[in-house]
Amino acid sequence: MTAHGRLPVVYFPEADERLSSWAARMAPFYAMTVSEFVAALGLKGHDVFDLEWRLSEGQGALIAARTGLSPEAVQAMTFRELGAAARMMIARKSRSACPHCPEDLHRKAAAQPWRFRCKVHGVEFRDATGETLSDRFGADCFKKLEGHAEAGAAHLDAWACGAGQGDLKAPEVLQVLTARHRRASPPNVDEQPRMSLKDRRDYQDFLTTPILRQALTVVVPEYDQAAPVLAKPVRPGLHALAQGSLLQCFALTVGIGRIIEDPVKWAISVMLVSDAEGQGRVRQAISPWPLSLKRRISARFWRAERDERARQSAEKAARQRQSHKYRLIQSHKYRYRIS
Ligand SMILES: [Zn+2]
Known part of the structure; x- marks a missing residue:
């Protein structure tokens, strides 16, 4: 191959194909490694993942000249439409x-x-x-969740492209979803697989491992039920998405969709089931939210807490009345027996 001529055989990029994928398909044709192929394109020493993130106009023109692809087709294989903050989200290979x-x-x-x-x-x-x-959630449940996931994905797309996003930014929503709203605790009974007594003894470590408890499981209870308990916790903030499994990323995207649809309702739902320390962490995660939202959350949370207290004391009173009645019956029986 000469340094400046056109390569004799060039595969046309597939729909939505990444530059790294195209280069990895091309290189074996010329019995080269990817970096040798990149060098043959006239870009010696450049990392293919850096190139696919951003190609300068000159680099794009160089590849176009060597391959006969149009400069637009070359640029279309890069992530140039994404903003710098989104780079950490881009996996080197397809995620799934x-x-x-x-x-x-x-x-x-x-x-x-x-x-x-x-x-x-x-x-x-x-x-x-x-x-x-669908296998994990059941087809009907997945279909229902997918609607929220679409709203979440649209919000994430807008964030990744650096477009205006209204009130709440994706990273701020993720901070709340990944906040530890309760103290870490071992798997509860619903989360434990059915086990024999012997298994319970053998898997004592598993049964006593404290699991991080995050707001995600409140906003997406379907995930709380479907996820394997040890794989339930996600990383904090944006890392949750960047490094999450397919299941975790789906739950997070659903959670973003739900919070975007009704941020006040979900913030309160999380705070009502938080423990004292966790509530502090959730409040901190909410602190960058717009003031108007935070005011509505405070006002409604105060009312929700008051209603909750009223409900609890009504319940307590009912219990007391019940036990009082029971005691009356008992004492009546007692009198009856001795009389
Ligand atoms: Zn496909």
Whole structure:
């Protein structure tokens, strides 16, 4: 291959294909490694993942000249539409697999953690074990959740592209979802698999491992029920999405969708079931939210707490009346017996 000529064979990029995926398909054709192929494009020493994040006009023109692809087709393989804050979200390979896409093909959309269907085939992604979200949640439940996930994904798209997002920014919502609203606690009875007494003794470590308790499980109780208990906790803030599993990222995207739809309601729902320390953490996570929202949360939380106290004391009074009645009956019986 000469340094400046056009490469004799060039694959046309597939729909939404990333530059790294295209280069990794091209390199073996010329019996090269990816970095050798990048060098052959005239970009020696450049990392293909840096190039696919941003190609300068000159670099794009160089690749176009070497390959005969149009400069637009070359630039379309990069993530230039995304803002700098979103780079941590971009995985090096597709996060999850589409059963109909070739294994060596990596599309841009599949690098983002808030995509749950193949952009080309429309089918659900599968995780590393081959499981879909429908398998995990049940098809009906998944369908219902998907509506909220779409709202969440639209919000995340706007954030990733640096577009104006209204009142609440995606990272601020994620801070709340990942806040530890209660003290860590071992798996409760609902979370434990059925075990024999012997298993319970053998798995004592599992049964006593404290699990982080995060607001996500309040906003998306479906996740709380469906997720394996040890894999339930997510990382804090944006890292939750950047490093989450398919299931975790879906739950987070649903949670974002729900909070965007009604931030006041969900903030209060979380605070009402928080313990004292956790409530402090949730309040801190909410502190960057717009003042108007925080005021509405404070006012409604105060009322919700008052109603909760009233409900509890009514319950207590009812219990006391009940036991009083019971005592009366008892004493009556007692009198009856001795009389
Ligand atoms: Zn596909």
